[in-house]
Amino acid sequence: MPHTCLAAVTRQPGTPPSIEMIELRDPRAGEVLVRTRSAGICGTDLHFAAGTFPYPMPTVLGHEASGVVETIGDGVTWVNPGNRVIVCDQTFCGRCAQCVSGQMVYCTDTQAKQRQRDRLLIDGRPGRQYLGVSAFAELMLVDENSLIPVPDGLSDDAAALLSCCITTGAATIFNVARPRPGAAVAVFGCGGVGLGAIQAARAASASTIVAVDSEKHRLTVAKELGATHVVDAGIDDPVEVVRASTGIGVNIAVEAVGLAITAAQAFSVLAPGGQAVVLGMLPPGAEIVLPGRTIRQGRGISGTIMGNVRTREDIPRFIDLVRTGSLAADRLATTHYPLTDIGQALDDARSRRGVRTMIRF
Numbered sequence: 001m002p003h004t005c006l007a008a009v010t011r012q013p014g015t016p017p018s019i020e021m022i023e024l025r026d027p028r029a030g031e032v033l034v035r036t037r038s039a040g041i042c043g044t045d046l047h048f049a050a051g052t053f054p055y056p057m058p059t060v061l062g063h064e065a066s067g068v069v070e071t072i073g074d075g076v077t078w079v080n081p082g083n084r085v086i087v088c089d090q091t092f093c094g095r096c097a098q099c100v101s102g103q104m105v106y107c108t109d110t111q112a113k114q115r116q117r118d119r120l121l122i123d124g125r126p127g128r129q130y131l132g133v134s135a136f137a138e139l140m141l142v143d144e145n146s147l148i149p150v151p152d153g154l155s156d157d158a159a160a161l162l163s164c165c166i167t168t169g170a171a172t173i174f175n176v177a178r179p180r181p182g183a184a185v186a187v188f189g190c191g192g193v194g195l196g197a198i199q200a201a202r203a204a205s206a207s208t209i210v211a212v213d214s215e216k217h218r219l220t221v222a223k224e225l226g227a228t229h230v231v232d233a234g235i236d237d238p239v240e241v242v243r244a245s246t247g248i249g250v251n252i253a254v255e256a257v258g259l260a261i262t263a264a265q266a267f268s269v270l271a272p273g274g275q276a277v278v279l280g281m282l283p284p285g286a287e288i289v290l291p292g293r294t295i296r297q298g299r300g301i302s303g304t305i306m307g308n309v310r311t312r313e314d315i316p317r318f319i320d321l322v323r324t325g326s327l328a329a330d331r332l333a334t335t336h337y338p339l340t341d342i343g344q345a346l347d348d349a350r351s352r353r354g355v356r357t358m359i360r361f
């Protein structure tokens, strides 16, 4: 029996979604139907909404979410109806070489994408589910392996933000960059992801944390959450200021904007032996131009999907860091809208009005 619910349907890139009734099919083996409680608007959603990354339309955007399990398919043992859950767009098969070597974000199973083709019915026809989640809807039909149970005491917003934003920033620091205690770290971009990285750098005992953004209000939050220095990229040249404030540059630079220019800047502020990690999504065709003479002395640059997160291993630890106060989550949820105001919510996120704009169900 199909499940009917309200959803924000995007039919054309660059146009606001419309609020419509859609249908989701019953969960099959290994699938779970989740009633959405909170969803954040991530920069990735804005890229797909604008058409920067092509995606089959119509679809329902949104991938950073929390909710409550409604019904489960055959063989599901990880969660039960009534459980509160984080819904993460990173699913995994648990069998391929990438999965068994701890790199589930690079899972090579092609079946997951197949399952996303007939989960949503829009106008009575199959519409492609977005990133295996489609969170801007009252219900989500997802893989059991996309879910992390949420303990009591963690808010719905915090749970949603641990599905992408904070987890992406924190996993990049803890799994990929791995700063040593006392290290100098620069973070380009102080949206939810960048602020996750800043807080994780503080938790990892970095002694210098430079936050770079062009929005004053985000730099204020960055300072509150652990940045020791802030650079207003709308006024100052971040490369000059970071180098001036650290002497020889930083050991770790994190790019959380998604632009080739900030990726190049992240590389340019590295001290000898430093590593830059690009976790923003660079548009197709973007090329990062690096100053050739600085590539010597052991500097490196790499990219990552969600900080190489191992969802079932990392996210419960990040939940504990939120519960014990090392990571602030609710502080990042600065604006709330009902699903019916999704157009305004996307505008807010696009114009970087707060830190994270949330849809509350």
Ligand SMILES: [Zn+2]
Residues within 6 Å of the ligand: 042, 043, 044, 045, 063, 064, 164, 165
């Ligand atoms: Zn995201």
Ligand SMILES: [Zn+2]
Residues within 6 Å of the ligand: 092, 093, 094, 095, 096, 097, 098, 099, 104, 107, 108, 109
């Ligand atoms: Zn796999």
